[in-house]
Amino acid sequence: MSVTTTIQDSRPPIRIVHLGIGAFFRAFGLAYLERLNATIPSRDERYGVMGVSFRSPAVRDALAAQGYVYTALERGPDGDMARTITSLCDVALSREEQSRILAQMADEKVSIVSLTITEKGYCHHDGALDLAHPDIAHDIANPEDPVSAPGYIVASLAMRRDAGIPPFSCLPCDNLSNNGRLLADIVHALAERIDPELAAWIKTEVRFPVTMIDRIVPATTDSDRAYAATIIGYEDHAPVIHEPFSQWVIEDDFGALGRPDFAAVGAQMVADVAPFESMKLRCLNGSHTALAILGLLSGKETVSEAISDPALSDFVEYLWRWEICPSVDVPRGVDIADYCQALRKRYGNSAIVHQTVQIATDTSKKLPPRILEPIADNLQAGRSVSGLCLIIAGWMFFIRSAHMMGDVINDPLADSFGAIVNDTIDNDAYVTAMLEIDSVFSPDLAHHDMFVSRIMNWYRKIGKDGIDACLRQATREAT
């Protein structure tokens, strides 16, 4: 009997299907489940996971070749710690194995469908289902042959309802404001288009708990794989690298089939995730986007390099203190200044090679929850938005320069950006046209005089004086 067969024989039953089996969930959710399974004596009561990949077959193939067992390598200031993850039992590729995935999602043992499909995977426009999205248009026309993650959820829920099986709960683990409500709205709207009776059943029966997830997990590179081999002593083709820190806050609102005892392994089960989420999305993800975009403009390749640059680091401190923290609804008992100092330390962990270019991916989808929502709050409260506007101007500058250099822009709106760059004759016309992209900027913001003029001024100044001068000016303005 091969080693792989022995491992598979002792695998727990699949009780969770995870959509979007990238490095993040393998270093985060599966690490929690691995610890939890270690506390459950009976194999049948443990939680096995089927992962679904919506992208390339590479992850599935690498994991399948090693029986889905892989290493999660923690790298921190105190050294490395390798853990073997055995709770992943299967990985399927959506475009090749649709019926197997749907059958698994419809299986009565499955009580949770969790998701890390990134911001764009929700196919939404300002929180509402994007009916013009080609995958959504496809799924409405072919509900039993879905391609989008919401389409898979609706199709498998229909199978469960028809078979008299209670629904799973949907657990979104992406960095979006109110991710559970957003997913519920998307799924309800899609089901409504397909079968109103199914939509009514989903509305009363299916739970969509909100979550806040936090762990820094860079994309795994060849040199990470080579390094992992030196630590574990054998070749793992699908390791994940992560920092020591992790935090999972989950709204305790699951359906009839219940949930794992996440709290037993350190997750916080709460009635209201909003304060945790606003603090994390704005303080961490907002400053990450700032370091990524403005860091790229000043030639920084990684977050640890960017945070050790005095101009960037002072700017981030300024942002936290004057523009981000005042906009946050802080969770009870948390000192937000301490929280930000802990972030600083996490960013400075040079064992984690977190590329600025990775964080700058899909920025059009990241700006609303990270930067634009705090701007709207600050404008309403009469607080400064200058530093936050510098990030937006920096992003526009980055897009234009990348397009002119012929670099690939990783963003679902890349084609629209290219057209805008080509069709506008000067800086102001370019900035105005970018602000008119209504899937990013709400009309209220796009026509707010002070917001618009701040961005135009920063944009001109980046071109004229360079990013360093802008960072210094933004930091000085407050003091």
Ligand code: CS2
């Ligand atoms: C990052 C996040 O890539 C990004 O946009 O800001 O992935 C970040 O590392 C995580 O949210 C940390 O929990």
